[in-house]
Amino acid sequence: MTRTDASTPIFTDRLATDQLAADLTAAHPRVIDLVARGARLNPDGVALVHLPTPDHPGTDPVSHDRMMGLVAAAAARFRALGVGPTDAVAILLPSCPALMVSLWAAMWAGVAQPLNLLFTRDAIAAQLRAAKAKLLIVPPEGAPAGLYEKVAGLEAEIPGLRILTAPIDGSVALDGEALKPDPDWRTRLDERRVAADPDRVAALYPTGGTTGAPKLARLTERSMVASALGSMLSIDYRRDDRLLAGLPLFHVGGAFVGALAAAAAGAGMWFPTIAGFRNPAVVAAFWQMVARHRITVGALVPTSLGAVAGTPTDGADLSSLRVVLTGASTCPPEVVKRFLAAWGGDAVRQVYGMTEFSGAIAQVHHDVMPDGAAVGLPLAQVEVAVLADGVLHRTAPTPAGELLARGPQVFAGYIDPRQTEAAFYDGWLRTGDICRIGESGQLHITGRIKDLIIRGGHNIDPLILEDAAMAHPGVAMAAAVGLPDTYAGEVPMLFVVPAEGADLADLAGFMESRITEPPARPKRIEPLAEMPVTPVGKIFKPRLRELAAEAAARALLAAIDPAAATAVSAATDGTNGLHLRLDLPPDWPAASAARIRAALGELPLPVVEAG
Structure with missing residues (x-):
């Protein structure tokens, strides 16, 4: 039996687990009902803790009961501002208590619309127009990261939009007015429960890239509840768990695998500074934060996991850490190996x-x-x-x-x-x-x-690069794929066929001027004499991915043993997918071979040795 708040069989008992999840989904028709479940299970337990700096002991923790009271107060405020069940409340906040309160309140009062913090002003405006957003919640003017300044004046450009500010210092307020928890949140919950519709769309999440025409996924109360419950049972979240939140909360992974699943079990969340694992100090202090706050569950994207794996534990007591999760993109096996060696966990x-x-x-x-x-x-x-x-x-x-x-x-x-x-x-x-x-x-x-390039969990549509390149008069053909990367999983790589007699010396600068999102700019541009195509003339991207994989592998080996570059190639088959083939002669020096294998293991690709 696993240790959950509802007694559950081990996950290998599939029928029993499915039935338990179905019963819990039916019993919690709305996201807010699932948040309230945690408050009922563990009212005085810690729900939210903000760490202004990695070595901070934590601001005053917010209990589950207090969090629900704050959510009820925020939802009432949204309704007073005219938000109805179909109105979007856009949220542009870093990970902090105010974000969590705003997110659950927006789903209770209307439709939550979390926004990627890396979006440009134009991309944000397009998202708001597509959703017909009524409110936009941002940090106050002068706050770090300049999010307020990024969207200042959008009220004049988007009809019906109102901008509200929320603090990112661990407190919870709206437009400078501190929220007072509603002590009668249970009554408020029951008042609207009778009319609860599990199929009501309660959130809009962006997907399919960071620029271009908005592609907003409509998530229902039922879909989010079922998702969070599945993760709650899979991870076996417990009321005494402490989650160090490293997955972005404007993505479904951070919101439902992390936040909602933990909240439903009555577990707590620790936010390691507003920049999270984009803050180098947080990466450097990860093991010490685990020890200081007795963290039990860690959730990190592969890039962060790899960075943490390279930091010394300095004797930190890691005995509390029972589960470490990673997602958003493939995690290289060598990174996992190094992380486990530092942590001492099983997987x-x-x-x-x-x-x-x-x-x-x-x-x-x-x-x-x-x-x-x-x-x-x-x-x-x-x-x-x-x-x-x-x-x-x-x-x-x-x-x-x-x-x-x-x-x-x-x-x-x-x-x-x-x-x-x-x-x-x-x-x-x-x-x-x-x-x-x-x-x-x-x-x-x-x-x-699909052809999306996923750079550290950041989705990039290759058309962004291809359209920009094709606007250059010297480019005859262009295609973008992911270049395997030891840190980000993959980064954009652009292949181009030059027009006859063309000089592409200025192409990199041209691309930079055309692509406003820095993560989407090509890390490498490779000219080709001809583009690989299918029999019907369509660009054959699997071959380009193989070329990109070979380029990444050979660049790594050049720093170790340049002679080994010819011993590695890329191929694709039904068993291993895209993979690297390593063909070292039998008499290759053992020490060099070990270094080569370790280097290739850093890439997010399987390595198959010949023979």
Whole structure:
């Protein structure tokens, strides 16, 4: 039996777990009901703690009961400002208590619209217009990161929009007025529960890139509740758990795998400065924060996990840390190996999901060991299948093909209905990822059908780069793919075919002037004599990904043993997906071979040795 607030069997008892999750989903028709569950289980327990600096003992903790009172007060304030059940409340705040209160209150009073902090002003404006947002909540003028300054004046540009400020110092207020917790939050909850509609759209999450036409996923109360409950059971969140929140809360991973799942169990969340793991001081102090605050669950994107793995533990007491999660992109095996060596734990547990599924599709459960580089077993109430050569495979093991998923977690379509049809196959959600299901039932993601470049969890549409490049008079053809990277997972790489006689010396500067989002600018530009194409003339991106993988591997080896560059190549097959092939002669020096293997292990790609 696992230790959860509701007595649950181990996750391998699939039928019992599915039934428990279904019962809990039915009993909590709204997100706010799930937040309230934690307050009822653990009213005086810590819900939120803000750490202004990594070595700070923490601001006054917010209990679960107090958090619910603050959420009720904020929801009442939103309603007083005219927010109804279908009105969007956009939130542009870093991770802090005010963000959590605003997020749950927005879902209770209307529709929450979390915004990526890296969006430009133009991208934010496009998102607000697409959602017809009524409110926008931002930090006050002069706060770090300049978020207020980024959106100042949008009220005059977007009809019906009102901007409110919220502090990011650990306190909770709206427009400078401190919120007073509503002691009657239980009454407020029950007043509206009778009319609760589990299929009401309660959140809009951006997906599909950081610029261009907004693509907003409509998440329902039921989809978010089912997602959070699946993660709560998978992670086995407990009321005495302490989560060090490292996943961005404007993404479904941070919001539902982390925040809502923890809140539902009565667990607490610690926010390590407003910059989180983008703050180098937080990375450097990770092990000490775990020891000081007796952290039990850590959640980090792979880039942060890799950075932390390289920091000394300095004898910190890590005995409290029982689960470490990572998601948003593939985590290189060598990074996992180094992290485990520092921590001493048994496994880093992968999380795999997507915005359109309201969070996780699969996770490596708390009581299950990873099957190699697998991303785990499907969550409770989740069904998966693999579509290969027109055949739907639902029984493990399966051949490699596109992963499909279905369950109550599935979104209600995009805000633009024209974008929705392509997201489904015969009632199943298409992930766009190539997957095989192993004998153990765990999912192995081996590639992507979709072309998004995921830079440290930051989605980049390759069309942004391709359109910008094609505007240059010297470019005849252009295609962008992900260049494997030891830190970010992958970064944008641009392949171009120059027009006859063209000089592309100024292309890098031209791209920089055309692409306003720094993460989307190409890290490397590679000219080609000709572009690989399919028999019907379409650019063949799998070959470009192989070229990018070879370029990344050879750049790494050049610093170790330049002679080894010719011993590595890239290939793609149904078993390993895109992978590196290492073919060292039998008489290659052992010490050099060990360094080569360790270096290639830093890349987020399988390495297959010849012979």
